[in-house]
Amino acid sequence: MTAPAVLPARGLADRLTALFWRHPRVLLSLLLAPPLLWLGVVYLGSLAALLLQSFYSIDEFSGVVKEEFTLKTYAELFRAQNLDIILRTVLMSAAVTLGCALIAFPIAYYAARFAKGRWKAVFYLGVMLPLWSSYLVKVYAWKLILAKEGIITWAADALHLSMVLNAILSIPGIGGNSLSTSWIGTFLVFVYIWLPYMILPMQAALERVPSSMLEASADLGASRAQTFRTVVFPLAMPGIIAGSIFTFSLTMGDYIIPQIVGTSARFIGLAVYQLQGTAGNIPLAAAFAVVPIVIMLVYLTVAKRMGAFDAL
Amino acid sequence: MHSDRASFGLRAAALGGLLFLHLPILIIFLYAFTTEEKSYAFPPPGLTTEWFAVAWNRADIWPPLYLSLWVATISTLLAMILGTLVSAAMAQTRFFGREQISLLILLPIALPGVITGMSLRSAFSIMDIPFSTLTIILGHATFCIVIVYNNAVARFRRLSGGILEASADLGANSFQTFRHVFLPNLGSALLAGGMLAFALSFDEVIVTTFTAGQQSTLPIWMLQELVRPRQRPVTNVVAIVVFMATFLPILIAYYLTRNGSETAGAGK
Numbered sequence: 001m002t003a004p005a006v007l008p009a010r011g012l013a014d015r016l017t018a019l020f021w022r023h024p025r026v027l028l029s030l031l032l033a034p035p036l037l038w039l040g041v042v043y044l045g046s047l048a049a050l051l052l053q054s055f056y057s058i059d060e061f062s063g064v065v066k067e068e069f070t071l072k073t074y075a076e077l078f079r080a081q082n083l084d085i086i087l088r089t090v091l092m093s094a095a096v097t098l099g100c101a102l103i104a105f106p107i108a109y110y111a112a113r114f115a116k117g118r119w120k121a122v123f124y125l126g127v128m129l130p131l132w133s134s135y136l137v138k139v140y141a142w143k144l145i146l147a148k149e150g151i152i153t154w155a156a157d158a159l160h161l162s163m164v165l166n167a168i169l170s171i172p173g174i175g176g177n178s179l180s181t182s183w184i185g186t187f188l189v190f191v192y193i194w195l196p197y198m199i200l201p202m203q204a205a206l207e208r209v210p211s212s213m214l215e216a217s218a219d220l221g222a223s224r225a226q227t228f229r230t231v232v233f234p235l236a237m238p239g240i241i242a243g244s245i246f247t248f249s250l251t252m253g254d255y256i257i258p259q260i261v262g263t264s265a266r267f268i269g270l271a272v273y274q275l276q277g278t279a280g281n282i283p284l285a286a287a288f289a290v291v292p293i294v295i296m297l298v299y300l301t302v303a304k305r306m307g308a309f310d311a312l
Numbered sequence: 313m314h315s316d317r318a319s320f321g322l323r324a325a326a327l328g329g330l331l332f333l334h335l336p337i338l339i340i341f342l343y344a345f346t347t348e349e350k351s352y353a354f355p356p357p358g359l360t361t362e363w364f365a366v367a368w369n370r371a372d373i374w375p376p377l378y379l380s381l382w383v384a385t386i387s388t389l390l391a392m393i394l395g396t397l398v399s400a401a402m403a404q405t406r407f408f409g410r411e412q413i414s415l416l417i418l419l420p421i422a423l424p425g426v427i428t429g430m431s432l433r434s435a436f437s438i439m440d441i442p443f444s445t446l447t448i449i450l451g452h453a454t455f456c457i458v459i460v461y462n463n464a465v466a467r468f469r470r471l472s473g474g475i476l477e478a479s480a481d482l483g484a485n486s487f488q489t490f491r492h493v494f495l496p497n498l499g500s501a502l503l504a505g506g507m508l509a510f511a512l513s514f515d516e517v518i519v520t521t522f523t524a525g526q527q528s529t530l531p532i533w534m535l536q537e538l539v540r541p542r543q544r545p546v547t548n549v550v551a552i553v554v555f556m557a558t559f560l561p562i563l564i565a566y567y568l569t570r571n572g573s574e575t576a577g578a579g580k
Binding site: 012014016017020021027028031032034035036038039040042043044045046047049050052054063066103104106107109111113114122125126127128129130132133134135136137138139140141142143144145147149150151153154160195198202249250252254255256257259260268269272273282285286289292293296298 | 317318323327328329332333334336337338340343351352354355373386393394395397398399401407413416417419420422423424425426427428430431432433434435437438439450452453457478482485486487488508510511515517518520521531534535537547551554555557558559562564566
């Protein structure tokens, strides 16, 4: 004898639940529709608009955008001054990526291998807070620090190192009147701002290095330096490459930092901003904005070839 | 030679790196109290608190502050709704196009802000959409979705899929499961994501310069002051306000999620 199941009356919610159960696709589509519509229309639509604009051109006399397909705007990118901008941006991105990797490695390595308990939290928050705190405030802080009358000049005076500072500033090409108007200044601020983006993936990669491998390496007679070179570093490489993707791409697209700290030479970001704003040349601005996309696609392809994503 | 202690050089480099990340921010606080108005002289010739009063009475600061708060609030709400929906869908099943969708969500933050900004600008230009608060929100909500999504998805990974089935077995319908199982488990992760999204939106300047037209958010106001300074210490006071408005949500997000294997913010 089994008692009949007592089932409550079925309302609309229950009937919908039954529908979702029988046809999981319905629920999936309902969940996905709003976000995909948003991203599809607003974001992909905009990217398509960017590409479209880059194939338009501007009438040199009237300044009106001609809505006809042409490659003229892309050809303009190959003018000497525009090539300069692209080359300068890529060089700076590469230098910043290298600088970030050098400073980030000890932090990531220490945090992943040696920090325990309390210190682990300190390192975690210590990287996370600068990552998330206001971008503009951080850039502004560096304007104060690097100013000619600012704290670095003062510290150099106090330590009787003014000679060193002046010697650094007089290096032709990257020096300048003061740190805040030199390439060194721009480089320093870029490294500072994007450093956390390098530390985090590096640390994640280093944390996945099993300590048994380090012990095995030691058992086989490797010195600390050998273990580092042949075990730790190769295993950390995917993390370094992942971090470099961030620092490279972020530096390439930034236009606030070179505008506030450094020489007035233009970067891709600033060129895009000025072309669409004061110059009103949206097609050329769009073509310029396509350049970082193409460079990043090449970068990602090379990184993938090198197996950077296999270990992630 | 296996040892569990870091060498002195490594420790020094690691701590030095951490200091390098934090000292510059402290400078901002010091300069808000300086009596020197025309330059960034260090050390400050004297200390004063008058700039807080001056900043309070400056009429040109309040409208950008309100606009920033408004934009950040609306964008965060939109991002939380859209981010929750997409994370619920992604948690459920493996389906065709899953990888592509996660890439699509990530793209607005993975590509440099100039590209997102210029893309939106191109679209507005082609469709003749005039700049407004709405165009700012459109941009902000787009790159905030990924922040909420990342937090929610990380929590889902920890959540055993069995509890949703258990809820169904016990007779709950989809909506009851959402209300009584899904939300309580995901609530703090979503809130943390919302906090981070708010901080990101409140502080955003690059995309905003392309979508704001004549309007100023607080970061745009700051940028103008940076390029052409008027009362430098007042800018410092505003910088502290912006810093706190992003710093507090980050701390709250950290405390909301610190007990999990995932912690908020790891994927800005």
